[in-house]
Amino acid sequence: QQQVKQSPQSLIVQKGGIPIINCAYENTAFDYFPWYQQFPGKGPALLIAIRPDVSEKKEGRFTISFNKSAKQFSLHIMDSQPGDSATYFCAARGETSGSRLTFGEGTQLTVNP
Amino acid sequence: DAGVTQSPTHLIKTRGQHVTLRCSPISGHKSVSWYQQVLGQGPQFIFQYYEKEERGRGNFPDRFSARQFPNYSSELNVNALLLGDSALYLCASSFRTVIETQYFGPGTRLLVL
Numbered sequence: 001q002q003q004v005k006q007s008p009q010s011l012i013v014q015k016g017g018i019p020i021i022n023c024a025y026e027n028t029a030f031d032y033f034p035w036y037q038q039f040p041g042k043g044p045a046l047l048i049a050i051r052p053d054v055s056e057k058k059e060g061r062f063t064i065s066f067n068k069s070a071k072q073f074s075l076h077i078m079d080s081q082p083g084d085s086a087t088y089f090c091a092a093r094g095e096t097s098g099s100r101l102t103f104g105e106g107t108q109l110t111v112n113p
Numbered sequence: 114d115a116g117v118t119q120s121p122t123h124l125i126k127t128r129g130q131h132v133t134l135r136c137s138p139i140s141g142h143k144s145v146s147w148y149q150q151v152l153g154q155g156p157q158f159i160f161q162y163y164e165k166e167e168r169g170r171g172n173f174p175d176r177f178s179a180r181q182f183p184n185y186s187s188e189l190n191v192n193a194l195l196l197g198d199s200a201l202y203l204c205a206s207s208f209r210t211v212i213e214t215q216y217f218g219p220g221t222r223l224l225v226l
Binding site for chain 1: 117144146148153154155156157158161163168169171203205207213214215216217218219220
């Protein structure tokens, strides 16, 4: 059962643009929502994470927006650069599920120079 | 500082064979989780081990097994390989089981022919 739905599958922006990636979840027991960045041949690396008690979190050029009532969250990348070209995954975890992360299907981002 | 290491990096097996994948967590980390990432999809949780005990298991058949050693390294074993087992197998470590950042290794790419 797909518990975290991610869109779009792929995204192409120009340098300096603001790509937005969206995720929706079903399980109301989820209470931790990280975003991972993955380059080809590498494992996922944590970018930024949020808890549902806040509606927005910023770290550098990366911002998570969280809508608890809609069970949706999104990643915004400000002033995107070609080096940001990678696959991005949203994920979710519930406090009772230990370290188990449920991932979305990923978004392949291309930032053109 | 060494991150999560995995071996081997690549592996080719034939159907019906057995495979053992290895993971060394970040020094001081006691929890290891295994994920399967099929090409074009997000990682799927397989197992979590903490202090040498299984703490969680995903929706995978009994052909998949794992263990954690006293030094917190871990092995993932897959018996009777199927073509559909071809994937990137990721290991992630964290200090404890509760909500903490998981650090992923580069993965082992398994191809089953």
